[in-house]
Amino acid sequence: MRKFLIVLQYELKEYVRNRSFVIITLLLALVGGLVLFAPRVIDMSGFLGRSSWQEEDTAAVEEGEEGMMLLYDSEGLIDREMLKRVFPNITWIEADSTDAIKDKINREEAQAGFHVISYTEFEYYVFNSSLYSDESAYFEAVLSASMRQAYFEANNLNGDELEALFDTPITVNEQILGKDSTDNYWYSYVLVIVVFMLIVFYGQMIAVSVTNEKSNRAIEILVTTTTPNSLLFGKVIAGAVAGLCQVGVVLGAVLISYQINRELWGGMLDMLLNIPSDVLITFALFGIGGYLFYAFLYGAMGALVSKTEDISKSSSGLMIMIMVVYFITLMQLGNVDGVAMKVLSFLPISSYSAMFVRIAMGTVAMWEIMVSFVILVASIFAAGFMGARIYRMGTLRYGNPIRLTTALKELRKSK
Amino acid sequence: MKLEVKNLRKSFAGTEVLHGVSFEVETGKALGLLGRNGAGKTTTMRILMEVFRADSGEITLDGKVFKPAHEKIGYLPEERGLYPKRTVIDQMVYLAKLRGFSTLHAKNNAKKWLKRLEVEEYETRKLETLSKGNQQKIQLAATLVCDPDMIILDEPFSGLDPVNSQILKDVVTELIDAHKLVVFSSHQMSYVEQFCDSIAIIDKGEVVLQGDLREIKKEYGQNRWILSAENYTLQDLSDKLVQSGKYPVRVDGRTKDYLTLKIEEAVTKNELLARLIHSDIHIEQFGTYEPSLNDIFVEKVGDEA
Helix, strand or coil: CHHHHHHHHHHHHHHHHCHHHHHHHHHHHHHHHHHHHHHHHCCCHHHHCCCCHHHHHHHHHHHCCCEEEEEECCCCCCCHHHHHHHCCCEEEEECCCHHHHHHHHHCCCCCEEEEEEECCEEEEEECCCCCCCCHHHHHHHHHHHHHHHHHHHHCCCCHHHHHHHHCCCCCCCCCCCCCCHHHHHHHHHHHHHHHHHHHHHHHHHHHHHHHHHHHCCCHHHHHCCCCHHHHHHHHHHHHHHHHHHHHHHHHHHHHHHHHHHCCCCCCCCHHHHCCCHHHHHHHHHHHHHHHHHHHHHHHHHHHCCCCHHHHHHHCHHHHHHHHHHHHHHHHCHHHCCCHHHHHHCCCCCCHHHHHHHHHHHCCCCHHHHHHHHHHHHHHHHHHHHHHHHHHHHCCCCCCCCCCHHHHHHHHHHHC | CEEEEEEEEEEECCEEEEEEEEEEEECCCEEEEEECCCCCHHHHHHHHCCCCCCCEEEEEECCEECCHHHCCEEEECCCCCCCCCCEHHHHHHHHHHHCCCCHHHHHHHHHHHHHHCCCHHHCCCEHHHCCHHHHHHHHHHHHHCCCCCEEEEECCCCCCCHHHHHHHHHHHHHHHHCCCEEEEECCCHHHHHHHCCEEEEEECCEEEEEEEHHHHHHHHHCCEEEEEECCCCHHHHHHHHHHHCCCCEEEEEECCCCEEEEECCCCCHHHHHHHHHCCCCCEEEEEECCCCHHHHHHHHHCCCC
8 A cells, every 4th residue: 555655646746747737737727717707808798698599599580681582372372471570681582483483593593482382381492401591490480370360361350369369378387306407418418528538538648657667668677666556556546636636627717717707607607517516426426436447447558568659559449438438328318217328327337427427317226326336446446456467467578569358368377 | 695596497488498597695695697698597587576477496585485575675677767757866766665765765865876876966857868877877776775685686787888887896896795685697707707706607598507606617727727838829839739649638728828728637737847848848828727707608608708
């Protein structure tokens, strides 16, 4: 234990003394913090004025885009006045055939065209369909309203009264007894990405630090001075602590700055930055656990090679595994109580994100959390001891990278 | 303290590279492990330090199983290596602390050894900024920083200029005088000869000669004499001795200064001398042959070191 602490202290000191590491940490924290103080010094009302997506949509309709659209409505079914109100900046040109519509659109003289076949059917013509275009939806609404209007008139009904009846606002008081997935979605999403980045970026850094000991030939002195367990655990945990400190300082600066300026931001970033403490605790336990698990595996991958440029080769399998877990978790965010997430939440390779997301957004029993965490902790130690054995076995084996399968076979033989 | 290595065997990829290496060394003495490149010296030292495990054999210290982790050992590996981007003092203190020293004790000892090896001005410099020779001295200081009882040095003179070699020789002599147990390997026979009490010559994974150096020299010089003449070249003198048939000797070897002769039948030094005096040979040098370690090594291993 004493030797482990000496290695840990020595390695941590190197991170603290590394100027670029310290400067990057402070710079990121400063930039992150300053951005959130921006509303105090810059007029951001234009940016912050939007309070919801609904308002933004309405504004888009009201302002609309200027341009020309074609209408082929031989029976005069659609209400032209209503059409002008809904598309205020559009000039409507009457067309006499669908060919005329196609011709003008192909020549880019009009941005879109509509052929009204009946009250319940129309054709929409456009040159390139945009992902965010809502012209067709608004046109459909106008046609539907025109149909209702025609019905009211034909049956001598009071249209305004009936429309008001249909549109009576209903007050909904939602009482969520479990978890609000909508609220938790965004910070769960962000935190899954944060752990992913932590693992990939700092894992690589840890592997480099292990390989360096082989490339600078210090390894023979070290393995004859202390145990491989002290060396690998000290080195990996120092890298992990340094990484967490860096992320902690940056996240801390961002969260504190946001809390100070929250009112000025109008709570706009709550979905990302106002993370509840229980979610943060879960993230700390499972996120850090997963990070440590992968950090040891990266340390072992570093021990398989003797040149830092070979690390990407030895750790490619690990990288693929991390990416697969990352994508499956993100894809399953809408179905956190599904079978896939339940299985992933117990595997040490994925519980760091799957169990964390299940706790934040789904329904999970306490025993499940406990079992998953025990499996994760046991796996961290197993990865650490296996990494240390690979590290020891890789001593003095310079030259070509050792395959993981070869290393595991040799470890089995040497038992 | 007595270290005994008994019958070490080691194979790599199915090829046996050590075929039963044995030797012993005691406190206050130095053992020189000699051998050509690839003979098995470094493998033997790595087995001693448990970098590798022997396939069979035994290493004991005072009769008990030797555990390097439980002893205060200074090990200088053949593959030199420390942290190039870290300062000299930091890594020396780190290694001393790993060997059980407190921070203060480690720092004081590091300074002491840096001073003794005349590199104290580089204390706060990064290792990579030093010359190869100075890096070598720092490496030696790091080996000795824990005040070891046992010192294992693999090719310690490699890469050192004559001045630094002299400093190292002095340090090793001091360690022997301080009753440390020293094992080291070298190609440079003159250094081994100067401070090794005993040697073990390893050839192709086997110890072909071992024991007390003085005894070995005495044994190798027994019944051997040296001879040179003022009026004959060494070649002519050799031909004369062989062709005349009057002298009961065989020409055993030749240096640039004299021939070495081995007695073929029972004859005393005086009898041989009398025969030479009564011949036409004008004796320049005649005496008992004292072999150098190099001569012994060449004879045993069959090639120049």
